Amino acid sequence: MAAVASTAAAGRKSFLRRNAVWWLALAFVILLPQVAHSGTAIAVLNQMCIMVIFSLSYNMLLGQGGMLSFGHAVYFGLGGYFAMHLIQIASAAGFFMPLPLTPLAGGLAGLLFGLIFGSFSTNRAGTVFAMISLGIGELIAASSLIFVKFSGGEEGITGDRTDLTPLFGVNFGRDYQVYYVIAAWMILSAWLMYRFSRTPLGRMANAVRDNPERAEFVGYSQKRVRLLSFMAAGFFAGIAGGLFALNYEIVTEETVNLTTSGVVLLQAYIGGVGFFAGPIVGAVVYTLLQTLLSNYTEIWAFYVGLIFVATVMYAPTGLTGIIMMHQPIYRAGKLRSLALPYLQVGAPALCCAIGVIGLLELLHFVSVRAVGQSTKHLFWMTINVGQPTPWIVFALLTVGGFLVARRQAPKLTAAWDAATAQLHARGER
Amino acid sequence: MLELTVFSLLNGLVYGLLLFMLSAGLTLIFSMMGVLNFAHASLYMLGAYFAYSISTKVGFWPGLVVAPVLVGLVGALIERYGLRNVHRYGHVAELIFTFGIAFLIDEFVQLVWGKQTMDYHGPGILNFPLFALWGIDFPAYKAFMLAISIGIFIALLVVLTRTRVGLIIQAAISHPNQVAMLGHNVPLVFTGVFGFGSALAGLAGVIAGPELGTFPGMAAVLGSIVFVVIVVGGLGSLWGAFLASLLIGMLQTFAVAVDYSLGDLFAKIGIPLSKTSALSDLYTATVAQIGPILPYLLLVLILIFRPTGLLGKREV
Numbered sequence: 001m002a003a004v005a006s007t008a009a010a011g012r013k014s015f016l017r018r019n020a021v022w023w024l025a026l027a028f029v030i031l032l033p034q035v036a037h038s039g040t041a042i043a044v045l046n047q048m049c050i051m052v053i054f055s056l057s058y059n060m061l062l063g064q065g066g067m068l069s070f071g072h073a074v075y076f077g078l079g080g081y082f083a084m085h086l087i088q089i090a091s092a093a094g095f096f097m098p099l100p101l102t103p104l105a106g107g108l109a110g111l112l113f114g115l116i117f118g119s120f121s122t123n124r125a126g127t128v129f130a131m132i133s134l135g136i137g138e139l140i141a142a143s144s145l146i147f148v149k150f151s152g153g154e155e156g157i158t159g160d161r162t163d164l165t166p167l168f169g170v171n172f173g174r175d176y177q178v179y180y181v182i183a184a185w186m187i188l189s190a191w192l193m194y195r196f197s198r199t200p201l202g203r204m205a206n207a208v209r210d211n212p213e214r215a216e217f218v219g220y221s222q223k224r225v226r227l228l229s230f231m232a233a234g235f236f237a238g239i240a241g242g243l244f245a246l247n248y249e250i251v252t253e254e255t256v257n258l259t260t261s262g263v264v265l266l267q268a269y270i271g272g273v274g275f276f277a278g279p280i281v282g283a284v285v286y287t288l289l290q291t292l293l294s295n296y297t298e299i300w301a302f303y304v305g306l307i308f309v310a311t312v313m314y315a316p317t318g319l320t321g322i323i324m325m326h327q328p329i330y331r332a333g334k335l336r337s338l339a340l341p342y343l344q345v346g347a348p349a350l351c352c353a354i355g356v357i358g359l360l361e362l363l364h365f366v367s368v369r370a371v372g373q374s375t376k377h378l379f380w381m382t383i384n385v386g387q388p389t390p391w392i393v394f395a396l397l398t399v400g401g402f403l404v405a406r407r408q409a410p411k412l413t414a415a416w417d418a419a420t421a422q423l424h425a426r427g428e429r
Numbered sequence: 430m431l432e433l434t435v436f437s438l439l440n441g442l443v444y445g446l447l448l449f450m451l452s453a454g455l456t457l458i459f460s461m462m463g464v465l466n467f468a469h470a471s472l473y474m475l476g477a478y479f480a481y482s483i484s485t486k487v488g489f490w491p492g493l494v495v496a497p498v499l500v501g502l503v504g505a506l507i508e509r510y511g512l513r514n515v516h517r518y519g520h521v522a523e524l525i526f527t528f529g530i531a532f533l534i535d536e537f538v539q540l541v542w543g544k545q546t547m548d549y550h551g552p553g554i555l556n557f558p559l560f561a562l563w564g565i566d567f568p569a570y571k572a573f574m575l576a577i578s579i580g581i582f583i584a585l586l587v588v589l590t591r592t593r594v595g596l597i598i599q600a601a602i603s604h605p606n607q608v609a610m611l612g613h614n615v616p617l618v619f620t621g622v623f624g625f626g627s628a629l630a631g632l633a634g635v636i637a638g639p640e641l642g643t644f645p646g647m648a649a650v651l652g653s654i655v656f657v658v659i660v661v662g663g664l665g666s667l668w669g670a671f672l673a674s675l676l677i678g679m680l681q682t683f684a685v686a687v688d689y690s691l692g693d694l695f696a697k698i699g700i701p702l703s704k705t706s707a708l709s710d711l712y713t714a715t716v717a718q719i720g721p722i723l724p725y726l727l728l729v730l731i732l733i734f735r736p737t738g739l740l741g742k743r744e745v
Contacts, residue, residue, distance in 0.1 A: 265528070
């Protein structure tokens with residue numbers, strides 16, 4: 001008896017400890033509004049949490065299943081439409097529908113359409129899958145403008161979440177009240193998706209991604225494994241869409257179209273598709289760039305595009321990959337040896353970035369300025385764009401910074417090799 | 430009915446051949462490098478904007494030559510300094526890279542030229558009706574578009590099948606290693622083909638800009654359609670791209686003219702359907718309304734039932 005009780009206690013303890021990260025995350029999102037409680041901050045947080053779920057669901061396809069989708073917004077948007085219809089019907093008919101459960105309608109819609117579209121698109125991965133997903137994406141986006149009864153056409157469909165029966169006296173009229181619903185769904189979905197990636201099915205999805213033929217020889221149908229991952233991804237995208245409907249109280253064609261599908265690819269890739277946490281980092285960074293950077297510059301999307309292309313070219317493991325690369329060096333206490341080389345490359349690279357930003361901002365200003373306008377505020381300076389000096393300075397910064405950074409790069413490589421060489425020698429990675 | 434058919438045929442031909450100019454470059458690039466270039470339609474848009482800027486300074490005709498060359502250079506640079514580096518990460522990474530470039534070009538266009546539609550129009554010398562049938566004018570500019578597209582098609586055919594460069598390109602498509610063994614610079618051929626394909630897209634933009642409008646969304650309008658064309662035609666097949674271009678061109682122009690819906694068809698055979706049910710959109714939408722989704726329906730069907738496309742030899 002005592003032995004049983006003690007193993008049970010140990011099991012409980014290890015359950016708590018095993019999930020420590022999740023408890024911390026839960027505490028973090030609950031306490032976050034205490035720090036960031038302004039209206040804007042809550043709005044940003046809501047969007048961020050929705051995007052975290054959406055990006056994580058996308059990575060079930062790209063990162064874990066090796067399926068590059070250009071139409072993942074289909075499940076997000078359809079989830080939004082169905083959740084919104086549920087809100088409309090429930091508030092019109094007056095039956096009891098707890099608001100926190102409405103995203104489930106979106107999730108189920110995502111699951112259903114994942115089954116329908118997945119049944120013929122998951123036969124193979126790679127380019128075929130990418131093209132079919134693109135075709136379905138365009139199909140649904142165009143259809144959502146045609147079938148007006150369902151989608152409301154260009155205006156989209158709207159609803160009022162406070163029309164639902166209040167739950168324990170809360171009518172969810174305020175943004176922060178919805179925040180807790182969204183945050184709870186985010187933690188729950190993220191945890192479920194993480195658990196999914198640890199199930200035999202999740203592991204087989206990795207196997208099918210890496211070598212479909214061998215997975216078949218082990219006795220798994222690559223199509224079925226892909227289809228199941230695809231449906232799960234559709235489900236969570238639908239949940240995210242349902243939360244979107246709940247938060248913004250409007251669902252339009254924009255939620256299903258190719259731009260949204262592109263954004264989720266951008267987020268997941270910038271964050272790093274090779275890691276579970278990658279899309280979370282990507283969604284957080286993207287939302288911050290989108291909401292904060294757009295206060296300062298109209299061409300923020302161009303900068304995001306630059307970051308994306310740079311990621312694809314130079315850091316295909318994404319931001320998370322870059323951070324994780326430093327982990328073994330940090331553990332060996334060698335991080336300090338990299339500080340100087342980083343500074344030597346980073347400083348000129350920063351100069352180059354300032355030059356590029358300056359040139360782009362001036363170029364943009366010249367093309368969109370009103371007649372007679374000739375001064376622009378940039379980097380806390382007032383710049384007269386009619387004179388050649390600022391252009392020349394920014395051009396010099398760009399070219400000079402690039403050349404110096406390239407010259408210094410071998411030092412960084414050497415320092416990196418030196419730091420990792422000892423690890424390799426000790427047999428660690 | 431006859432006039433409708435004739436004009437739909439003519440417009441479909443103009444539109445289809447324009448699609449061919451885009452898809453020819455795309456399918457050539459694909460067959461050489463195995464890369465579906467997402468940025469192809471963005472390069473088409475870049476061509477229109479370049480030509481617009483040139484036309485405001487020196488007129489339409491210099492832009493017709495200079496803009497495609499500039500776009501070709503941009504394409505060659507993308508291949509040489511971008512795509513070639515990404516190649517080692519595999520095809521999916523290449524696809525994502527070209528997607529990023531497309532995103533970047535679209536944003537760049539808005540950065541430089543703004544969001545509004547440009548006042549880009551064809552040369553005044555072509556601003557007259559070429560002929561009129563049943564009281565409907567056929568503009569000379571459309572005939573000019575037709576002439577350019579046909580000229581490009583013939584030139585492409587001659588270059589690829591009758592010249593030494595064309596032979597090397599064809600050989601490099603099927604046997605790149607052997608061509609390299611024979612002393613040809615295959616990477617240079619790749620860059621050249623990518624640049625040439627981009628220039629073709631640019632030229633398409635130059636001549637389509639005045640007709641279809643020069644605005645930041647013009648790449649999105651044609652981008653996915655061009656993919657449909659090359660997949661339906663069969664990846665890597667020039668003749669397939671030609672056939673599919675005309676097919677899609679006709680499909681889209683004829684769909685606009687057909688004002689019947691599924692409901693009308695059912696009513697005709699004696700099954701009247703309710704006009705008020707929640708699903709009534711499905712059968713009250715006319716063919717003209719669902720025209721925009723037809724190509725994508727075709728794409729999905731082709732990919733399911735005939736992944737090689739109409740004339741292609743290899744699967745996507």
